[in-house]
Amino acid sequence: MTALALERVTVELGGRVVVDGVSLSVERGEWVTLIGPNGAGKTTLLRSVAGLVGHRGEIRLDGDPIHRLRRRDVARRVAVVPQSPLLPGGMTVHDYVLLGRTPYVSYMGSESRHDVAAAEAALARLDLAELADRELGTLSGGERQRAVLARAIAQEAPLLVLDEPTSALDAGRQQEAMELIDELRLDAGLTVVGAMHDLTLAGQYASRLILLSGGRVVAHGAAAEVLTEPLIAEHYGARVRVLEGLAVVPVRS
């Protein structure tokens, strides 16, 4: 079953075409990662999937065109982990994760007991129960990343959109985060669509890679088909060796 379908999606920002006629479909339970050089349109494409930027063409979530859904209904179907989330330093982890329940709370209402339970389940799932009363400003980078993930999990949306989820983490925390996302995907049957710069990490976890360049899809498929030396040289302008079809290693001239 197709969780997400894009048909000739084009996004213009400030009069410039940033995403140019992208078509793709993502099956339920898949992990699809967008790769591509800076300015390729990865973040913009992800934003359009979450209904955060206007687009031409059609984006369908479980078959429903996104422009027909109310904002709140989109939020019940798509949870976003932004590249650099804005964390209010004085807010407690518990209150922050509870914000993930916003799509289920009426405009001027307050959270039900069920909402609080869902937030607490998300905290427990990400090993944050002991940090629940800590303020966000006092957390380490890895803990923050887990708090943001917990908020997205509390949102209980079947599609998880991750923009560079590991860019601020060290090697160990990166691996931890990727493993965690994979576990969540398998446990809850989530579909994951993400963007990443670390090609090796991207190739290891994604079911499919999509290489964007200049707003267009220039290659897609399994990691071994997309992470090739000629493609990376052409679109990143980088000299690399690809070892065993998986590890992308930069080479000095």
Place this chain on the structure above:
Amino acid sequence: MTPRLWILVASLFLAASLVVGALVGPVHIGFVDALQSAAARIPFLHVRSPLSPADEAILWDIRIPRVVLGALVGAMLATAGASYQGVFRNPLADPYLLGVAAGAGLGATLAVVYLRSIDFQNALPPAAFVGGAVAVVAAYAIGRSAGTVSGGATLVLAGVTVAAFFTAVQTFVQQQHSDTIQEVYSWILGRLPSSGWRDVVILLPYVVVALAGILLHRRLLDVLSVGDEEATSLGVNVGRVRLAVVLCATVGTAAAVAVSGLIGFVGIIVPHAIRLVAGPSYRLLLPLSILVGGGFLVLADVIARTALSPAELPIGVVTAFFGAPFFAVVLRTSRRMAA
């Protein structure tokens, strides 16, 4: 402390301020006498007031209305400041951010200058209200037409633009009629009028509606603290929330300014002092701003009335003179960091 305990402490602070405000003044009125006087007003209790008719009048027709008015204005300014800081995510936002003050100033000046021959004391509040409202509507229209790219920031710049223009017009009118400067100036510095219950009755509905509207958005203000884009991804219509909160805060502020003039500092200092000790969540911050803002302004007015008695200090001078050092102490001793 739990939220309930904070609310209790703040309620006691407001109650104590009201009592002090009602009893302190050139004519001393005892606490017990005032209680008996209050009991005498309850039918069927058959308590006789120990106060002379003159003291009765001072207590019930001058002091208590003025104290209630101070509490309403203080609650409104503190809460409006807190909500502006929330919707614009700008710690320096105060209730006058979108040009209410400049617009009300122009309205008041025009009333003083052109309605002098009639009865400008009565014309001034509605003129100030209309001026303040026109300024904010203009700021909002300009901010909207400039696009919603950066949302809040555009609106703040539009407010600054409108405020500059209205202030220029006000200064121009004032220069042409320099004989009116004294009256305009005393209004600008802010003062609570001793006009009995009339101003309370005028202000009350605005403040009640504005505060209720803002309180209903307390959870959404917490959501906005993660930024426009993330709040949108959580299903919130950020523009609508911002418009609703700004509308409530502005109407309430314009009404408060119309009766009390421009009282500075309350809208910035009270919400930030509360954030530093009780945390940033708007669920607690907004009700505490109502209680503490009201109490703070009542106490400031007591000092304004008594420091140079029988003369009166402008209350804006008092709020800044005592508010600033107090806030410096809170800032120093607070263990919480303002984010």
